[in-house]
Amino acid sequence: MKTARESKLISCHLCHTLSRLPQDTGYTVTKGDKKIKCSCCQSILHSRYPDSISRTWALLIAAFILYIPANTLPIMSVNYWGEIQSDTILSGVMHLLHEGMWPLALLIFIASIFIPIFKLATLFLLLISIQLKLVYRPKDRTTLYRITEFIGRWSMVDVFVIALLVALVQFGSTASIRPELGALSFASVVILTMFAAHTFDPRLIWDVINTNEK
């Protein structure tokens, strides 16, 4: 069995129509100077996503950097009878734990702390494994990628909770909640890692693997 690229074919990433590959520059396929479009859906055809590795690195590094303010800055501040209390992601989880709401604490811990770290680490390792041209367990690495792609957006749950709390708890000077900069940083981390997972091309994992082995 062969891959589409070995057979001089190119598969549209959207509608999966197969087209001939006239001249493979590795990224975008060109005919003369013009980019080739899919005959069915008009998407620009790529044998692999263009600059997948460097784009994913750029987004990942940006996410890493924003991850610091996301965790150190407060995500919201609660004003209760004039007493103002700010919470970071971690202290928010701790509060829930002290109040005995451990299922909630666990949920927020998974969504806001575990998933982002898992996602950053997985993409980091996948990129390294591709750059080192590793042939180690490609199927598992692809599965890992799919998990990352699937769970990433669920981290937004904490941002939405803050937004809802802010919208609901507006009782003038007695009780009010304000969103703080940490919430925006955290939302940016989630969005950047979603883009990073999107620009990552899992086919690169398989490019170093000989198709005849299977």
Added chain:
Amino acid sequence: MNRNRLHHNQKNKSSNVRACPDCDLLQSIPLLLPNEFAYCLRCNATLLKNQKNSLNRSLSFAVTGLILFFIANLFPLITLKALSLTQNGTVLSTAWVLFEMDRPLLSLVMLFTTFIFPALTLLGTVYVLLQIKTNRINDYTAPLFRFLHHTHIWGMLEILMLAILVTVVKLGDLAEVIFGVSLYAFCLLILAMTLLDYYLNPHDIWNSIRQYNRESK
């Protein structure tokens, strides 16, 4: 479900040749029976699915979703009652309050992920499916469906659902939380959108568009 048949029908000319989107392996997929899925031999990605009556089912869930989306945004989702004061919360009011509090970016994130993208997904899907059903595909169907595909992951209503649940539990001790009519509509909307995702078969839609392209040439 039926991995072995992939091998059997490898030489069948009527079968559908596909490259795996995740590993690029070319493989021919036999004609699938209803409710059969074809998986990649090498990396286990789903290559193709065949669902009975996919067009009608997805259209009905999309229309239901659209109606529920309308109801869910018309009335408050939850109302908070404390100290004889009440505060209503809708999807749009949440985005608006953030904007008023000088958090325009956060407000935009809310507005797009919980209102604009889900609304476009529902409206666009109904429109595309109706075009296919009534044989009125035009030159804009393909770009529209492409747009819907790209914006799909940015609609996050099911995550908002979870966030509402968390908020209700968090506020339960401090104030009285009243569930609005819209909350029930919202729960059903999540169900309708999940079923829509399950039944919608992009392959069938692209096939119809392919046929239109062939005829219009």
